[in-house]
Amino acid sequence: MRLDFNPAFCGIDHVKYHGLVRGKHSIAVVQGRGPMTLTLTAIETVSNSESATITVAAGAVSGAVGFDVTKSRTKSMAGSWNVPRGKFGTLNAYPLYKKYSFNVYSKITGRSVGKGTALKAVGYRYEHSAR
Incomplete structure (x- = not known):
């Protein structure tokens, strides 16, 4: 459940x-x-993000974690994998993020009022399978 609290405070x-x-x-x-x-060769757009249990200004989160949580990046990727004879193979690309957690506090009381996470898109992770 996300609480509403004045993000200015x-x-x-x-x-x-x-x-x-x-x-x-x-x-x-x-x-x-x-x-x-x-x-697998592609150009994809991946986005940074933030989420919190309480409404908080994206600018405040960006300043605290050191990157713009609203920014998107277009990145190219290339990966390959040799599928064994007689197998059906799959090669997947997933976005890869640096993950940060943070505490949200009231500037009035100094007490914790929520928590959240921020993700910074940094690349891709490839995973393969064969059956």
């Missing part, structure tokens, strides 16, 4: 970096039966 603190995380949904895929080399 919110501050961000306790920013913590959690490492690289894969996006939830594949943004490009190729498939084929081996023996063959699957090659």
Whole structure:
């Protein structure tokens, strides 16, 4: 549940970096039966993002985490994988993000009023499978 609180009275603190995380949904895929080399080449737009349990200004989050949480980037990608003979292979590309968490506090009381996460798009992660 997301609470409404005047974003002008919110501050961000306790920013913590959690490492690289894969996006939830594949943004490009190729498939084929081996023996063959699957090659995935594409230009995709991926976006930074933020979410919080309370309404907070994107500018405040951007300032705290050190990047613009509203920015999108268009990046090219290229990857390949050799599918074994007799197998049907799939090569997926997922967005790759740097993940940060943060605390939202009231500038009036100094108390914590929520928490959130911010994701910075940095590249792609490839995953393959064969059956």
